[in-house]
Amino acid sequence: MLDVTDPARVHAAVAGHDVVVNCAAWTAVDAAESHEGEAFVVNAVGPANLARAARASGARLVQVSTDYVFEGNAARPYPEDAPVAPRSAYGRTKAAGEWAVRAETDDHLVVRTAWLYGAGGKCFPKTMARLGAERDSVTVVDDQLGQPTWTVDLAALIVRLVAADAPSGTYHGTSSGEVSWFGFAQEVMRSAGLGTRVESTTSASFAAPAPRPAYSVLGHAALRSAGVEPIGDWAERWAVASGPVLAG
Structure with a gap:
């Protein structure tokens, strides 16, 4: 395991590699609201360290980012070049990480x-x-829309982007289509063979320190422009993933 906040260790670990994928992140969204400084060190300083090391060794850096960099109030899928407007500490620190990567190395892929x-x-x-x-x-919110994405599909997409020698820039690594958490929960119950009733509610019923994006649907135009096929429809991919995920 690599401490991305330690520049010396980062440089030593990156040396000699062609591609570096940064999967490290502070992902405790609510805790970041009261620990933004610590989250910033991991989510922004860490990527800056990796980007400098990657540049020094001639490696391509893949920075995994998030939908939380957007405000989350759109009505159509966010394009890759949409202005960022994070509403949470987590989103702010991840947006800062994107900025650091772009500033420190030209050879990068930011994958949200x-x-x-x-x-x-x-x-x-x-x-x-x-x-x-x-x-x-169970009661689940029905006013947040997004794209459930299997980690296996995200990893495969990153490999395909690197193999295609995609131009440096920002890409969206999510499944296609969209669904609410409520709708996804219904599919999970069906896949698990459970007759549990899923009832809908609103985000206002679940008070949390960090605001959640109401609309987290991301567009995939940049992938297509690079000749890389986006991940398939979320429901089709869940049908494939449900067995190994629920058994895991």
Whole structure:
């Protein structure tokens, strides 16, 4: 494991590599509201260290970023060049990380993603399946829209971007289509074979320190321009992923 906040260790680790993918991040969205300084060190200073080291060794840097850099109030998918306007500490620190990478190295790919789930670690589908097995009903917000994205698909997309020698710039690494958390929860229950009732509510019912984007749908025009096919529809990909994710 590499401490991306340690410049000397970063330079030593990056030396001799052709491509570096930065998956390190402070992702505790609510905790960042009261620990923005610490989150900034990981989400902005860390990427700056990696970018300088990558430039020095001639490596291409892939910076994984987030939908939280946007305000989250759009009505159509955010294009890659849409102005950033983060509303949370997490979003501000990740936007700063993007800026640092662009400032420190010309050979970079900033890949924004959102609503990730996977077999390893905690994620929304696992939580829903666990609650569904314990309760007769669950309540989920229906006023936040996004693109559930399998970590396996994101990793494969990054590999395809690198293999295609995509131009330096910003890309969106999310599934296609869109759904609410409520709609996704319904699909999770079906996939898990649970008859748990899913009831809808609004974000106002769930008070949290950090504001959540109401609209996290990202466009994929830059991928197509680079000759790289975007990730497929979220529902089709969930049908493939549900077995390994819920078993993980």
